[in-house]
Amino acid sequence: MTIATPFLPLWQQAGFKDETPIQAAVDQPLRQDESIVGLAPTGSGKTLAFGLPLLTKVVPQGGVQILILAPSQELAVQTRDVLRPYAAAVDVSIVAVTGSANVKRQLEQLKKKPEVIVATAGRLLELVAAGKVRLHTLQTLVVDEADELLRDPGLGQVRDLAMEAPSDVQLAFFSATPSPMFSDLAKWFGQEVRVIDVRDIDHTQGAVRHLFVQTDNAHRETWLRHLAHLDKFQALVFFNQNAVMEKVARTLSHQQIKFAVLSKTDRAANRAKALTDFRKGRLTLLLVTDMAGRGLDIPKLPAVINYQTPTRAEAYIHRAGRTGRMGEPGTVVTIGDDHDKRNLRKLVPQYDIRRAFLVDGKLSLTPPPREAVESETAAAGTGAATGSTTSARPATKPVRREKPAAAPRQADAAPAARKPHKKARARDQKNKGKRKKG
Numbered sequence: 001m002t003i004a005t006p007f008l009p010l011w012q013q014a015g016f017k018d019e020t021p022i023q024a025a026v027d028q029p030l031r032q033d034e035s036i037v038g039l040a041p042t043g044s045g046k047t048l049a050f051g052l053p054l055l056t057k058v059v060p061q062g063g064v065q066i067l068i069l070a071p072s073q074e075l076a077v078q079t080r081d082v083l084r085p086y087a088a089a090v091d092v093s094i095v096a097v098t099g100s101a102n103v104k105r106q107l108e109q110l111k112k113k114p115e116v117i118v119a120t121a122g123r124l125l126e127l128v129a130a131g132k133v134r135l136h137t138l139q140t141l142v143v144d145e146a147d148e149l150l151r152d153p154g155l156g157q158v159r160d161l162a163m164e165a166p167s168d169v170q171l172a173f174f175s176a177t178p179s180p181m182f183s184d185l186a187k188w189f190g191q192e193v194r195v196i197d198v199r200d201i202d203h204t205q206g207a208v209r210h211l212f213v214q215t216d217n218a219h220r221e222t223w224l225r226h227l228a229h230l231d232k233f234q235a236l237v238f239f240n241q242n243a244v245m246e247k248v249a250r251t252l253s254h255q256q257i258k259f260a261v262l263s264k265t266d267r268a269a270n271r272a273k274a275l276t277d278f279r280k281g282r283l284t285l286l287l288v289t290d291m292a293g294r295g296l297d298i299p300k301l302p303a304v305i306n307y308q309t310p311t312r313a314e315a316y317i318h319r320a321g322r323t324g325r326m327g328e329p330g331t332v333v334t335i336g337d338d339h340d341k342r343n344l345r346k347l348v349p350q351y352d353i354r355r356a357f358l359v360d361g362k363l364s365l366t367p368p369p370r371e372a373v374e375s376e377t378a379a380a381g382t383g384a385a386t387g388s389t390t391s392a393r394p395a396t397k398p399v400r401r402e403k404p405a406a407a408p409r410q411a412d413a414a415p416a417a418r419k420p421h422k423k424a425r426a427r428d429q430k431n432k433g434k435r436k437k438g
Contacts, residue, residue, distance in 0.1 A: 007055075021204075022196075022202065023049040036194050036196050037174075037196065039198065039199055040176065040198050042321020043325030055083070055116075057139065059115075060090070061115075064116075064117055066115065068142040069141070070118060070145065073099060073101065073120060075144065075295040076119060092115045092116060093112060100266075100271070110132060121158060140170040140172060148291075150173075151179075206330060208320065211365075213333060213356050213363075215336070217337070220335050228257045234283075235304055236303075236322050238307060240289075240308040241289075244308060245288075249261050299328075305332075305333045309344050311347075334353070
């Protein structure tokens, strides 16, 4: 056990017994000022893995010594809340600085000269440029969800902040998935960084089912409604685009479903309330994008729904990592058509993705009896996988035989040529004679 004595009571009070592999592997390197990349599965305790060993080195009243960068406001606030009691145990102050929060309130907190700042990069750069935050005393720069933050424009922002710190600042990058950037860190940050990868030996994740429900675009919302009404169901619902998320939210607002949206355009207070209500079980669905949902820890979350199939393997892995955390079971449900199913199985072949059906109000791997009868219709992409009590598509109607076309009626036939009327013939003869005389 490498948990420092001041933290041990809090650690045990939280119900932890043994360190996870990542916590054990990075403790000494971080204490000894080594720059590292820590790779571990989602839900394996990475926040405490970097937080506790780094807090043991902080000198109270010594200025900003630890900076933790997060890709979203929600993750920054979550990280602050997780580390705050441990920081208080060693008389250290920690604040969160995020983009959509009240700037004046943040400036008031910064006047107290915290030793630890958890921030989103954009807002922190604004405060550094304005001279409100100085990083000349920084000891360690932590980049959480590093595979995401080191993609443009995040890479430039992280480098700009690193330039404000002393040249020998310790670097710590943490992620559940690798990034090509990890092999170029020496090039971008000017120092060698050791990779510590425990993914193969970490078994902290619980049993997670990966399911696919097949439907067409017209019935995705219907499927989402059916899932939301399952017994004891709760899920994060992931979208690829904000516009689609907002459209679905408008539809759900007319349904008897308790839900909220984590929108980047919403006020910080509204987003915080939505997340709190979801964590406390007051909401059934929380609609998010990949950025907003990154790293969120929802204890015992039953399920994750991919309303839109992710286009990157990393996105699927991080979405799936919101459920089945710390040994708890979980379910990942992806909604899509046959094309989406084929693409998803190619994207993440490491997962056994099974087709699911709604049978008697439950998700089942066994198709209902009528599925065999309707297989041709489903294969044609006209409907969803349905159950015996709930249907996400119109019922199949019997095929009506067309009567053979009747022969055209006499009245419809082309009229026969008729001889000119007697008066018309006489008029023609008269006109003909006039033309000859002229």
